[in-house]
Amino acid sequence: MALSYEDLKVNHPCFAAGIKNNKGRVHLPVSPGCNIACNFCRRSIKDTDNRPGVSREIITPEEAVEIVRRALALCPDITVAGVAGPGDALATPYALQTFRLIRREFSHIIKCMSTNGLLLPDYADEVIDVGIDSLTVTVNAVDPAILARICEGIVCHGRHYTGTEAAKILINNQLAGIGKVSRAGITVKVNTVLIPEINGDHVAEVAKTVAAHGAKILNIIPLIPQHRLSWCSVPGCDLLSRIRSEAEAYINVFRHCRRCRADAAGIIGGLDVSGQLYIHHIKAENTFSHG
Numbered sequence: 001m002a003l004s005y006e007d008l009k010v011n012h013p014c015f016a017a018g019i020k021n022n023k024g025r026v027h028l029p030v031s032p033g034c035n036i037a038c039n040f041c042r043r044s045i046k047d048t049d050n051r052p053g054v055s056r057e058i059i060t061p062e063e064a065v066e067i068v069r070r071a072l073a074l075c076p077d078i079t080v081a082g083v084a085g086p087g088d089a090l091a092t093p094y095a096l097q098t099f100r101l102i103r104r105e106f107s108h109i110i111k112c113m114s115t116n117g118l119l120l121p122d123y124a125d126e127v128i129d130v131g132i133d134s135l136t137v138t139v140n141a142v143d144p145a146i147l148a149r150i151c152e153g154i155v156c157h158g159r160h161y162t163g164t165e166a167a168k169i170l171i172n173n174q175l176a177g178i179g180k181v182s183r184a185g186i187t188v189k190v191n192t193v194l195i196p197e198i199n200g201d202h203v204a205e206v207a208k209t210v211a212a213h214g215a216k217i218l219n220i221i222p223l224i225p226q227h228r229l230s231w232c233s234v235p236g237c238d239l240l241s242r243i244r245s246e247a248e249a250y251i252n253v254f255r256h257c258r259r260c261r262a263d264a265a266g267i268i269g270g271l272d273v274s275g276q277l278y279i280h281h282i283k284a285e286n287t288f289s290h291g
């Protein structure tokens with residue numbers, strides 16, 4: 001049985017609407033590939049950038065079990081094992097394989113997964129079956145004309161779609177998937193990347209729509225302008241605060257997001273043990289995480 005939203009508020013660092021709870025998380029970068037093309041996404045393997053989509057390395061599900069063991073020894077306040085990229089958790093089978101192994105070894109840890117939701121209707125039964133406690137779906141618009149400006153295209157069941165055709169499929173699948181896992185008792189968080197020039201006036205509509213489909217909490221993440229959206233502006237504190245307040249009319253709002261890397265580990269905004277866990281490769285910058 002998945003943990004209740006009330007339990008997650010106390011024990012999961014990203015589900016505490018209001019006061020921070022100072023619990024930790026370890027991200028397991030097991031998901032290299034993606035099946036959609038967000039215009040702001042720039043994934044990379046490096047150790048410098050602090051943003052989603054960046055990881056020092058990609059690990060196997062078996063290696064992930066060992067990483068969780070070491071993370072708990074380094075930071076006993078870690079309560080959550082999460083998969084947040086660097087690609088999409090459902091585009092490859094490794095995230096679900098990882099959670100099956102973790103459930104066997106660490107019965108107490110909260111299992112958290114983040115996805116773009118394209119394949120959620122296909123995999124909802126498996127998500128429920130592996131015992132995911134908290135699921136994040138990134139929904140950047142619920143209007144196909146707006147989403148088509150944020151996401152260039154998708155690949156679904158072997159076919160490539162672009163424009164509003166792609167956006168309609170993605171929105172339908174996200175909302176159907178959110179409904180299905182919510183009805184099974186899994187707490188759903190929605191992440192929305194706030195892009196002032198594109199979806200700034202649309203976030204309240206996203207909040208209203210995802211709440212109606214069962215999502216419990218919304219995390220509005222300010223855009224890091226890069227890749228094909230490098231022309232957009234960084235949302236200011238006033239705008240972010242106003243839009244979070246508007247959304248709060250429909251759904252709980254999470255305000256402590258730190259736009260974690262795909263290999264983040266430790267306390268959000270506090271003790272960081274990721275450098276001691278993921279030491280294999282390259283040097284890097286700060287990027288996008290799915291959390």
Ligand code: CLF
Binds near residue numbers: 083259260
């Ligand atoms: Fe990781 Fe995301 Fe789970 Fe949290 S992060 S998969 S829900 S355990 Fe948290 Fe980081 Fe923000 Fe994500 S602060 S980027 S919301």
Ligand code: SF4
Binds near residue numbers: 043086
């Ligand atoms: Fe895929 Fe996430 Fe990048 Fe979008 S932001 S293209 S869903 S990895």
